Amino acid sequence: MDLRLLYAIILTILPITELRAGLPLAIIFARDNNISILLIFLIIVIVNILTIFFVFYFLDKIHLHLLKIKIYNKFFSNFIKRFQRKVHKFEKRYDTIGFLALSITVAVPLPGTGIWTGSLISWLLGLNRKKSIIAMSIGVLIAGLLVLLGTLQILGMLGYS
Numbered sequence: 001m002d003l004r005l006l007y008a009i010i011l012t013i014l015p016i017t018e019l020r021a022g023l024p025l026a027i028i029f030a031r032d033n034n035i036s037i038l039l040i041f042l043i044i045v046i047v048n049i050l051t052i053f054f055v056f057y058f059l060d061k062i063h064l065h066l067l068k069i070k071i072y073n074k075f076f077s078n079f080i081k082r083f084q085r086k087v088h089k090f091e092k093r094y095d096t097i098g099f100l101a102l103s104i105t106v107a108v109p110l111p112g113t114g115i116w117t118g119s120l121i122s123w124l125l126g127l128n129r130k131k132s133i134i135a136m137s138i139g140v141l142i143a144g145l146l147v148l149l150g151t152l153q154i155l156g157m158l159g160y161s
Contacts, residue, residue: 005029005040007025008022009022009047011025012026012044012051013051013054016116017111018051018114019044019147020114020147023041023147024147024151027151027155037152044144049115051115052115053133055120056119056129059119059120059123099127099131100135105117105139106135106138106140107140109146114143119136
């Protein structure tokens with residue numbers, strides 16, 4: 001396996017970068033190796049959607065054990081304080097447009113708005129898990145399409161074939 005594809009998958013799984021960084025790298029890999037961009041797109045989107053299940057598992061199980069570690073507890077407490085502002089904004093939107101707000105939060109192709117954030121919002125607010133997964137999956141698909149189109153446009157402008 002070409003390391004670029006492995007890097008793309010790792011970037012897709014990581015918080016902050018997610019498919020926003022993984023998909024462009026995977027597209028370049030696909031073009032360089034004459035692999036279908038649609039196939040690579042589907043792989044990256046599916047990997048990002050599967051990450052939702054890992055995040056929920058982490059929040060439901062592993063997180064409880066890690067809270068016993070002082071440095072993790074301090075980091076998480078500080079993270080939650082900063083995150084509460086985003087959650088309050090989401091709660092206001094959630095009352096009026098429901099799970100569409102969760103999809104939109106995940107769909108915005110900017111760092112810090114993907115499935116890690118969406119899963120944490122869903123988990124903190126105790127939203128219906130199945131509906132949250134569907135909403136976030138739709139958001140991932142939208143973000144993936146936006147990143148795909150943007151990447152292809154930029155590559156075209158750069159003359160990358």
